[in-house]
Amino acid sequence: MKFEIPEKMKAVVLEEYGKLGVTELPVPQPGPGEVLCKIKAVAICGSDPKMIDGHYADVHWPPYFPFVMGHEWAGQVVALGEGVTEFKVGDRVAGEAHKGCGNCANCMSGHYTVCLNYGKDGHDGGADKGHRHYGFYWQGANAEYNAYKVAALTLIPDNVSYEEASLCDTAGVALHGVELAGVTPGGTTVVFGPGPIGLCAMQEAKAMGAGRVIMIGRGRKLEIARKMGADICIDFEKEDPVARVLELTGGVGADEVMECSGANDSPAKACQLVKKTGAVALIANYRDDLEQVPLPLNKIVFNEIKIYGSKANPGVSRAVLKFLSDGSINGKGLITHTFPLDQYEAAVDVFQNRRDNCMKVVITPEAGEPGRFVED
Ligand SMILES: [Zn+2]
Ligand SMILES: [Zn+2]
Structure with missing residues (x-):
């Protein structure tokens, strides 16, 4: 399986606190141990409007502008970086926001959402210790593509849609x-x-x-x-x-x-x-x-x-995707709205202001018109 990958992609960026924009960015290249994913669904998190409004300035979320947010996502692997054997092109995957450095005492004991090398990802010219916090401290999923370390990905069961799989983060938290x-x-x-x-x-x-x-x-x-x-x-x-x-x-x-x-x-x-x-x-x-x-x-x-x-969702993605697959978690029942990528701002408005009995709002970058997702 091979995918045509364009050079440029559509992305929603936070240009400054309170200001979103739709722009074109280069499609990221997957580095060693990374895969490039086509983003199929990305859910809006309660933290997203807060980040837009500058509530996390003291913890440097985002660390720079313009910044691509979005961390509750599911998509398809479309290209492999050097040395990747864990996934193949075409795989359907759900992402985690946190990828620990893998080497500190906390990561070694499985507590990678409280990695002791938090933020040491090399984006500021410092050493890249391998830590990533996608959508918060490292480029996220509010775009057509993004590159991810394989440790941040889990295969989606066949009977779980991309929209449902974008709940992997929420259910995992x-x-x-x-x-x-x-x-x-x-x-x-x-x-x-x-x-x-x-x-x-x-x-x-x-x-x-x-x-x-x-x-x-x-x-x-x-x-x-x-x-x-x-x-x-x-x-x-x-x-x-x-x-x-x-x-x-x-x-x-x-x-x-x-x-x-x-x-x-x-x-x-x-x-x-x-x-x-x-x-x-x-x-x-x-x-x-x-x-x-x-x-x-x-x-x-x-x-x-x-x-x-309890910080984020370490080591639970496989379990929650199983719960979404076997019906233990009713994913469809939680998603009330879908929006295309270029209507992200309208989607945030619906989510943040709880309009139209909204529960979970999912962006589908490939889709056109906004819609109600659920049967009711
Ligand atoms: Zn979240
Ligand atoms: Zn660590």
Whole structure:
């Protein structure tokens, strides 16, 4: 199989904070250990509008302008760099944002999303230690093509579409947190926040043997959680989730809690409703001001509550793609909109402002008109 690869490609770039543009860029050349991929689908992440608006300036996302964002993608291998034997041209792959250096103590123990050589990718003329953070610190997928290190790629099962596979990141972020907190077989798992990550965490906890999953949220998203299989839904605007969970567990508390809401009072509530020795995974992002996220420290100490910070999606892509393949995760049910590449700005607007009951918005660089993706 051979693909005609043009010299130039269409790309959406962040020209400066708050300013997007559609432009032509050279198609990247795959280096040693890299493959060139044709981008078929790239989902908009909650972090993308924040990066556009400059919320990550202090961590240098992006590190330069103009910058190609986009990290939740799936596509097809169209050319191989030197020495690549892991993939062949024509393979369908889903990408990860993080590729660790592979050599530091954290990478050596599998924790490559917290690589100790973060950002040492040579883009600034410094040493290239092999670290990549695609779409954040290194050119991403909001384009027709991009080159990737093979370690950032996983084969997509045949029955999973590119659009569904672009959820590999979202579902993986959820699964990493679920793995850190663990799932008690037959037990009670609580999920805060029925957004895309929370809905994935809920479905994963069920697939991994939770006896029942309780979703805490409100409004239409809580209804979607109910439709997607939440055993019990608690609307925090109508009842106190802590009291309700304690009531449902005979006063004992939940076995584990997946905090996916990002609301600043949710971590404290999670600690109040988890059982003694229970686990809380923090899978969301919070406002940096720690005073805004108070925690019941003595309760955590006296009850030996385990709290896990969960960063991105290390080592879980194969599992989430399997979950998307066997229906454990309803990928189609999470994608509400698709847009072509040159309507990226409109897509971000729909996503950021939650227009038209939007849940997950996917850019399809090869497609024409925008559309509703789901049956409903
Ligand atoms: Zn993401
Ligand atoms: Zn490393």
